[in-house]
Amino acid sequence: MxxxxxxxxxxxxxxxxxxxxxxxxxxxxxxxxxxxxxxxxxxxxxxxxxxxxxxxxxxxxxxxxxxxxxxxxxxxxxxxxxxxxxxxxxxxxxxxxxxxxxxxxPICLFSASKAISALLIHKLAEQGKLRLEDLVVDYIPEFGAHGKHRVTIRQLLAHRAGVPALPDDVDPSPELLRDWDRCVRMLCEAKPFDVHFERQAYHALTAGYIVGELVRRVGQIDLHDALNGWLARPLGCRHLTYGLPEARRDDAPHHWMTGPRPLGPLARLAKDILGVEFDVATAASNTDAFLSSVVPAGNIYATADDASRVFQMLLDGGEFGGVRVLQPHTVREAIHPVGRIQWDATLHFPIRFSAGFMLxxxxxxxxxxxCGEAFGHLGFMTVLCWADPRRDISVAxxxxxxxxxxxxxxxxxxxxxxxxxxxxxx
Incomplete structure (x- = not known):
């Protein structure tokens, strides 16, 4: 990198x-x-x-x-x-x-999915089933290879787990998304790029698999069921699903690469972030492999209203429409900054993260x-979901x-x- x-x-x-x-x-x-x-x-x-x-x-x-x-x-x-x-x-x-x-x-949130998937971890913490300061290896022992036994769940959610990308020899074709166990295994076996786990490096898709595996093992629950039961149903969302069932796909638009094609350093930067070329990533988002899989960091589908409901709930301390979804202390923990602003080794610009959110x-x-009090997430360049307590707004x-x-x-x-x-x- x-x-x-x-x-x-x-x-x-x-x-x-x-x-x-x-x-x-x-x-x-x-x-x-x-x-x-x-x-x-x-x-x-x-x-x-x-x-x-x-x-x-x-x-x-x-x-x-x-x-x-x-x-x-x-x-x-x-x-x-x-x-x-x-x-x-x-x-x-x-x-x-x-x-x-x-x-x-419904439209794909892409990387804004990370913030919502992170809330599943925070829900487990609220239930007393884990703590953010726990080590990932406490629940996924095999993740500890090559010194990663020191990584906490908080570091994982804040892009400091040292595995921002898949190994270079892995074919990142859409079909890989269908093999959950292989993705988890490769990340567990991967060598960290920072053995001290102090450098922030945006984990575009990788950390999501470990987050999802934590939810599966600790919560003893399928990710579809967790997302639906803990967030979508209490919030009254129309969609908010990982991928899209075949019966709903005619209701959703395709994604398109538009404008000039990136070349040179900009193309390399895009590949560094996405893991593949810009046009390949766009095309992959329209494939059955993408739509049929669970990609916690990148394939939640939602309406703009669904996404706004999530952030309005957070803005209101965990409540929406009279329904308590998360406890106030859980929300505070989710949006609390993890360290100071830092130059991100993947994105190549300075940004702060909380345990799941861009700040x-x-x-x-x-x-x-x-927007110093705002929290949210960016998805594939221009998808934006956020809340700003100072302005009392939630936006998708x-x-x-x-x-x-x-x-x-x-x-x-x-x-x-x-x-x-x-x-x-x-």
Missing amino acids: NLALPRMPVLSFGRPTRVVVPRKLAEHTRIDAAAECDPRDVGLDPKAVAGIWTAVERLYRTGLQPAITLVLRRRGRIVLKRSIGCLRGNGPGERGPLVPLSPDT GEEPFGLFGPH MLNTGKSIAPMGLLRTVGVMNAIAHACKPV
Whole structure:
């Protein structure tokens, strides 16, 4: 992992891959007006809230996002629940009748799945079945190979377990996702890149398998059942599942690589994070192997409302809709920082983690300006789920375009800036 950040992104400016954007965006827009409250009822200026959706429309106009859904809650009430784009018929080069996306369409959270899977560990801690300071080997003895016997569960959740990637000689094809036991075994046998377990290195998919194995062994429960019983059902979620059952797959959109293809150092950085080339990772997310498997760090499917419910529950100290999902002390433990901000050896930028969540910063961080109290997670570049106690908001923005195009990233930042502008600190 000796990759250095390029001073300037290196892109292939061959024929870009984008979707057709209609002049009248209303053709591709769906609003759940019955769900949205009057912004003034939660202390917001309607014009500023309209500015949030204008920022989403500007992102869509780049042609880099075939579909976007957004749910924004303020003081626990839905202010925006909208979608723009198509479920099918308007992917890059796709032909066929246009089917507009519904705000209640399930979309993959990708790496934002990590935060939700981490809550299963926190639930076990709440039940008194483990502690975050326990060693992983207390429950998975074989994980202790090559000095990893010193890794705690907290370090595992905070990307300090020393195994950010699979061994170089492993074929990372989608079919590998079907073999849970092999994935766990390889990670148990892997040599850590940092024998002191002090360096933070984002574990894109790897740590999720050990997290999942802990849930299985300690909780004596299947991961599907844990996710459904401990989170999805109490929160009243429509989906929130690992992968998608075949019967539901027609209800979910494909994911598309859009814009220029990364080359040079940027391509190597993307592969360092994802484990495979950028386009290969995107294509893999549409395969049966991905949709049929349990990938705790990367394949939870949810609607934007489902994801927002999870973060609203955390924002409200573990309760949602009058139902106690987690205890307040469990939530505090889940979002408490693990150490100070550190230069991440995989992501190659500074970021703080808690035991499962990416954390905001001052004066500007992952979740926008002045987001020092915010917690959430990023998924495959531009999927964003977070809560900000200072603004009393929970947000989920899900999308289907996978792109490193600068304009798309800038417009995504524009959406977060618009949210911060509209939702002043309370």
